[in-house]
Amino acid sequence: MLTLGVDLAAADKRTxxxxxxxxxxxxxxxDLVLDVSDAHIVEASERAEKVGLDCPLGWPEPFVAAVQAHRIGHVSVADADGAQWRRRLAYRLTDEVVRNExxxxxxxxxxxxxxxxxxxxAGLLAMLAAAGHDVDRCGGGRVVEVYPAAALCRWGLAYRGYKGRGQQDVRHADLVTALCRAAPWLELGAFDxxxxxxxxAFDSVIAALNARAVAVGRAAEPDDEQRTVARIEGWIALPTGPLSSLIVGPEE
Incomplete structure (x- = not known):
């Protein structure tokens, strides 16, 4: 089995x-590469059983509805103070599940x-669909939405403060060491x-591990009620087992 992990930025640079x-x-x-184009992602996806994308696959349904209503000038604020209404505009159902979990x-x-x-x-999903890939936003097809920080949290590794410069660079290197200790079966090789x-690059590796969790049934799926919304908004596939469970999957 081959899984692909993509830490997607707004442009090729930093992807x-x-x-x-x-x-x-x-x-x-x-393989581990930086500055990746959409075309490169689509091409690589042809060889992968599961592709973990570190990016929201959709927008909150209330937000989309509010923008459409605002376009014609008829936005209705449901709550008296507006705070809960604005929160529903800002966060998807899957975001709230991750927050709670x-x-x-x-x-x-x-x-x-x-x-x-x-x-x-949004454009990348269209390209993947045009190439014949199932892009079910719930993660049931080739593509699945992942969130490296939440995956690291579930796997008992540090998930804050490793991005950036200066002292954070040291924390980042320490985190790679911690990952290798927690998953001695993972070979980074020349990409260490x-x-x-x-x-x-590190986040893309975590995204690929998260994609594996989905492929072997070690990630949370939406229930029937959540699935209706997740098909539109996207669904973050939180790992449900330890890192060791990734290597105990179906025979390759």
Whole structure:
């Protein structure tokens, strides 16, 4: 099995992609690249069983409805103070599930800079669909939405403070070491240095591991009620087992 992980930025620059091959007793990072184009992602997806995209795959339904209503000048604020109404505009159902399960508050695709990457992913999903891939936003097809910080949290690893410069670079390198200790079956090989140098590269590896969790049934799926919304808004696939469960999957 081959899984692909993509840490998607708004442009090719800062977009990283990792390809991980899964063998019965180990996982090998076969490729890890930076500054990745949409065309490169689509091409690489042809060879992967599961593709983990670190980017919201949709927008909150109330937000979309409010924008449509505002376009014709008839927005109705349901709550007296507006606070709860604005929260429903800002966060998707899956964001609230992640918040409840991990305590991590995902970035708002409706009200934060991550929306720029979401604009890109909308076009990328269209390209993947045109190439014949199932892009079910619930994660049932080739593509699944992942959130590296939440995955790291679920796997008992540090998930805050490793992105950036200065002292954070040290924390990032320490996190790579911690991952290798927690998953001794993971072989970074020639890409070890790149993982330690670039948190974008590291996140793409985590995205590929998260994609594996989905592929072997070790990630949370939406229930029937949640699925109706998740098909539109997207669904973050939180891992449900330890890192070791990723290597205990169906025979390759």
């Amino acid at each position: 990283a992609m990792a390809a991980v091959e899964w063998l019965p007793d180990r996982a090998i990072v076969r 991990t305590g991590i508050i995902p970035l708002s695709v409706a009200a934060d800079r991550i929306a720029h990457a979401a604009f890109r992913v 240095r790149l993982c330690r140098r670039s948190h974008d």
